[in-house]
Amino acid sequence: MWAYEGIFYQIYPIGFCGAPTANDGKTVSRILKLKDWSSYLESLGISSILLNPIFESDNHGYDTRDYKKIDCRLGTNKDFAEVCKDLHTHNVKIVLDGVFNHVGRGFWAFKDVLEKKWDSPYKDWFCINFDGNSCYNDGFWYEGWEGHFELVKLNLANPAVVDYLLECVKGWIDEFDIDGLRLDVAYCLDRNFMKRLRSFCQELKPDFALIGEVLFGDYNQIVNDEMLHSCTNYECYKGIYSSFNSMNMFEIAHSLNRQYGPEQWCIYRGKHLMSFVDNHDVTRIASILTNKNHLPLTYGLLLGMPGVPCIYYGSEWGEEGVKAPDNDYALRPCFDAPKPNALTEQIKKMIHVRTGSNALCHGSYRNVVLTNHQLIFERKTDDERMLVAINASDTPFTAHNGELGGTMTDLLTGNEIQMNGQLEMPPYSVQYLK
Template identity: 45%
Template sequence: MAWYDEAIFYHIYPLGLLGAPKENSYDGVTHRLKELDPWINHIKEIGCNALYIGPLFESVGHGYETTDYRKLDSRLGDNKDLKRFVKKCHDKGIRVILDGVFNHTGRDFFAFKDIKENREKSRYKDWYCNVNFGGNNEYNDGFSYDNWGGFNLLVKLNQRNPEVKDYICDTIRFWVSEFDIDGLRLDAADVLDFDFMKALRAVANEVKPEFWLMGEVIHGDYTRWVNEGTLHSVTNYVMHKALYSGHNDHNYFEIAHTQRWLDGMGGSSGQGFKLYNFVDNHDVERIFTKLSNKAHFTPVHILLYTLPGIPSIYYGSEFAIEGRKEKFSDASLRPALNIKDYKDSVKNNPATKLVAALGKVRSETPELSYGDYKELHLQNRQYAFSRNYDGRSVVVTVNNDDNDCMLTLPAGNSVEYVGALFGERITVNNGCIQVCVKANSGEIWVPAEKENKKKKLVELQTITEAGKISDASENKGASGTKEKSDTHSDINGIEADSHTEREEFEPSYEETSESNPAIEAKMNSMAESKKNSKIDSQLNSEAESRSDSKGNYEEGVIAGLQEAILAIMEKNGYVTDQMRNDVYNNTHHDSLVNWVKSFIR
C-alpha cells in the first residue's frame, strides 16, 4: 500500500490561478507562488491529501513550451519559492506532483537555439526528431523538424537519443533533490516513446520510495502504459466522458459499461491498477457547465469518489464555478481566483460542502481505496454497486431521476448500515438492505460499527447555482487586459474535438452491456473516416475556391490548405496575428499537408 493508493488529488494550473501574464517577457521575477499559501489550508479542509500542480518551469507562454527545465517560471517566482511551497504542503500532509513536459520543448530551449545558430555543426542536432536542413518552416529557420500537434512552437524531442534521455532523467533527479517532489504527471504520455518511459520508471524507483508516475492518455488500452515497467497510472478520460454524458442522457448503462471495460483490462480496483479519475481539468469544460441538470453535480461527485480509481478535483470546481470552451478564448477554463472570495465555502457553498464531506468519507473508508467492485443494480436512472475489502462491504447508490426511488440490494456481513452522507440507518434483513435513494442524489452506505454510531454529519443541500468567480478571473491577467487562448489549450481543444467525434459512434449502452472489440474497431474506423472525409471536403472546397479567384491551380491548392488550417485553428480557439502569419508564410505543399493531417491523428 502506497500513499497514492489513498490519494485524493487537488489540481492547480498555476499560471491561470495566479493571473500570470500570458507571455513571458523574461525581464525579472514576480513572486506569485507565495499567493498559493492560503490554498494549502483549503486543500486540506476539503479532504485532499495530494496536489498536482503544473506546468511550473520557465516557458514562453502557457507553460508547455519549456525554455528551462530547472528554473521556476519567472512569472511565478524562483526556485526558492517552489522549494518553500512544497515544504509547506508536506507540513500539512499533502504530497506534491509536478508536470513533466518531456515530449517537446519550446523554441527558446538551449538545445534548439544552438541548432538555429550552428545548424549542421550543432552538437544538439540529434536532440530533436527529423531535423532536416534541406527544409524550412513558417519561422524561416532554414530547416524543418517534427513537432507536437502540428505546431512548430512545440519541438519534438528525440527520446531515443541517449543524451536526451540522460538529460531528462537528471532533471527528475534535480527536481527531487531540489524541491522534494513526490511524483510526476507526464504530459502527452500517449505519444511518449515506451523505452523512454521505462527509463523514467527506473529513475522513479531510484530517487524516492513510492515516487509516482501518472501519464496523460486520452483513450486506448491503458495497460499499455500502466504496468510494472512504465507508469503507475494514467488519466481516465473514458470514465470522465461517461460520468457527465451518463447523467445528461439519463443513462447509467454507459458508466457501468465503462467500468466493466476498465475491469476487463486487468482490473481497475482491488489489487489492479488505479486510474486518475476526474470530472474536469485545465483542458476540458467545467463539470458544472457540462451538466444539463445542475442537480446532477451531487451524484456525479459521489461516483467520482467511490468508483475504482484515484479521485481528483480541479481548482474552483469544488465551488461549482462555470467554465466553457469558447471560440476565441479558453481563459474561463483556467481563471484567476482569489480564495478570499470563497471564505467559509465549506459551510456556505453546497458544492464545497459536498466535496468536503466526500473527502472525509473517502479518507475514512478504506473499501473505497482498496475494495473490489461489484455491480448490484443497474437501470437508466438508478445504479448501485459495492466496494468490498477485508470482509467489509460498502454499498454506493445513485439516482439521476427527479423522483426518489426505493432499491432492495444485497448487503455484506454487517447487521446495520448507516448513510455516510445523510445519516439514515437501515437494518439488514435476509442479507439485503432496502434503501430510499433521493432524487438527483445518492448515498454511501457503510457498516454501522461502534465508532460511527454517533458520527456527526453535515447537512447537504441540492446544488443548483454556479459558484462566484472573482472579478480578477474574468479573462484578465496581471496586466488587466483581456486574455486570449494559448496555443496549448488550442491543441488540446483539437484533441478533445477528435475524442468527441469518436463518441458519436459509440453504441447505445442500453443495447449492449458487454465490450465488443469488433464494434470498438469499427467505431474507430468510422470516426476516422468521417474526420478524414470532412477535412478532405474542406481542403477541396477551399482549394477550388481560391484557385478560381487566382486562376492558378497550384496557388489555389496552397491557399486552400492555408485557409483549411486557419479554419481548424479558429474552431478550437483564438488565432493570433503571429499564428496567422505563420500559416501564410508557409508555402510548402507537403508541410501544409502534414500540418492538416496532424489535427486528425
C-alpha cells in the first residue's frame, strides 16, 4: 500500500480557497488555486493530498447536497478534474473526504421526503419516525449526527443507499482518478458498509486507500484486512503535544510502545495509523505548545514514529489557529500562497529522510533511552536500523546506554557520530541516526 510509505498534506478546501461559509449558489472556479501549490507540495516531498469535503453542500461541506457535483463555491467538475491531473503530474495522489454517515437538509433525497413525507420513495434512506416531529417542524422526527439535525443520518443498512454511494465513488474514480478516501466519522459507520466499500474499491483500483476518522476505542475493529487500511491516531496526537507541554516524554513513549512496541501485548504492531500534530478540527500545534522551541521537535517525532504522517496546511511554517467554542473558521484559513520558512526547511529534510528509509516507514518500534525531557527510540527492519533522538530540554544532555555504540550518521546534518555507549544531544534537538 503506497500510503504506508508516503506523507499526506491535508487541506480544507472551502477555507483554503476563500469560499463563502454558506453556499451562495454562485459558481466560482476557486479550486484551481490548488494548481498554484502543486510544485510546492512536490518540492516538500508530499506524496498525497487529503482534501476535506469538495462536493455541493449547504455550508461547511459535511452537509452534502449532491455527491456527484463539485461545490459551486469551488468550481465545476471540469475544474477539479484539471486539478487532479495537475497534482498527478507532480507525483501527488488525491484522497477525498467520503462523508457517508450523513447528508445536509438540502440533499435531494431528503428534500423529496420533506415534500412527500411517507409517500417519498426515499423515506427509508434515512432513520425517520412519522409519529414525531423535528426541531425544524418537518412533521416527522429523524436521526441527526450526534444531535446535529442539520446533518441527516443516512440509513446504511438500506442496500439502495449503499448502491447509490458506491456508484458515486465509482464516478469519482472514473472522472477524477482519485487514489483513496478518508471516511468521515468512521466510528459511526456500519461495519458491513465498510467491508462492501473495501471490496468494491479494491476491484476498481487495487491500491485504493481507505483511511477512517476515529477518535477513540480499539482501532483494530475497523483497521483490518476486511475494512480500512488506516485510521486517525488521536491517542498519539494528544500524547505528542502533551508530552512537550508537561515536559514528560514518558507519555508519548508509553503510547507508542503500547501501540507498536515489541511486547506480545502491544496492540497495533504492523499497522500504519495516520499520525498528525494538528488538523481541521483541533487547535494548531503552534498555538497549543507552551514552548515554541518544541515546534520542530513535534515534527521530528511525527516523522520518526510509526504510522502515516499527515501535515495540516500552513502548520509546516508555524501558522497559528485556535479552535473556537462555536466554530472552526480560525483553523481553516485562506492563504494567498505558501509561506515556507526555516521550520518548513527542517520539516522538508525530515520528510526526505523519512520517505527514503525503510525502517522509518515499516520498522519495528522500541524505546532505548527515556527520561522526562529526552527520548531515544529504535526503528528497525531486517536491512536497516535507525535511532530517533529527541531532546526537549533547553540544555545539552548526554544519554548513556549500552546500545549507543559504533559510528552512526545523523541524516539531518550529515555529521558522523562516534558513540561509545553515549550520545550527545544538543538542546531542543532532533537526530535521525543511521
